[in-house]
Amino acid sequence: MKENIKDAILAFNDNWCAQCYTEKKVLNEFIKQNPEINLIKNYDAEKDREIFEKFNVKHTPTIIFIKDGKVVEEFRHYLDLKQLTQVVNYYFKEKFMTDKKKDVQKPKFEVVNNDNNLSAGICGPDGCVIDWSKAEDNK
Template sequence: MSLLKDVTTAEFEAEVLASNIPVLIDFHAVWCGPCKASVPALEDAAREFEGEIAFVKVDIDQEPTIAERYNVQGVPTFIVIKDGEAVERFSGLVSRGKLASVLEPFAEGGQ
C-alpha cells in the first residue's frame, strides 16, 4: 500500500487543511515524466516521515480547482501545508536528498 494518497477537491479540506501534521502535496499529471520519476523518492520519504508528515497527490487534470488555488503553473510542484497554510514550495524532479532537506524542519514539530 502506498503512503501517497490521491486527494480530491471534496477531501482536500479534511485531508490537507485540517491535518494535525504538516502535509506535502505533490501536484502531478499522468503525462508528466518528471512526476513519474519523482515517485520512488516520494515513497521513500513518505516511509521515513510516516506519522510526522502526510503525503498527498493531486492530479492537476482531475482536480484543477486545487491547482488553481495554489497557482500551480507546472508539474511536478510540491507544496508543504502546515496549520492550513502553504509554508514551502518547490518544483521539478525531486531527489530523496532534496525531500529530506526540505521536510526535516517540519518533522517532529519543527518550524
C-alpha cells in the same frame, strides 16, 4: 476546495510528465522510510483541477509545504529523496522526527565539518548555517 489544510505536503503531478513519474517514486520511498509522516497528498492534473487552481499550480511536478495553514515552501521542480527529507525535517521535525526507540527528538540535519576543522555548521534546505565558534584558529 473548501477543505482547510493545517499541515501538509501537497504533491502535484501529471500522467505525461517524466519528472512527475520519478517524483512519485521518490515520494513513495520517502513514505516507506517514514511511515509516521502522513502529510503527503498526491494530486493529478486531470482529476484534481480545483486544487491545482486553488494553489495556482501551472507546472508539474510541484510540491507545496503547508504548516499551520500557511504555504511555507513551494518547489516547482523535481526533488530527490535527500532534498525532500531535508525540507520535511526543516518544517516538521518537531512533529515527526524522533528516535523511535528512545522517543527523544533527533533532528536529521547534516552536520558539516571539513578535514581541517576550519568550519562547522548545520545544513538545511535553505543552505548552511556556519557556526564559526566551532572552527579552530590555525594561526
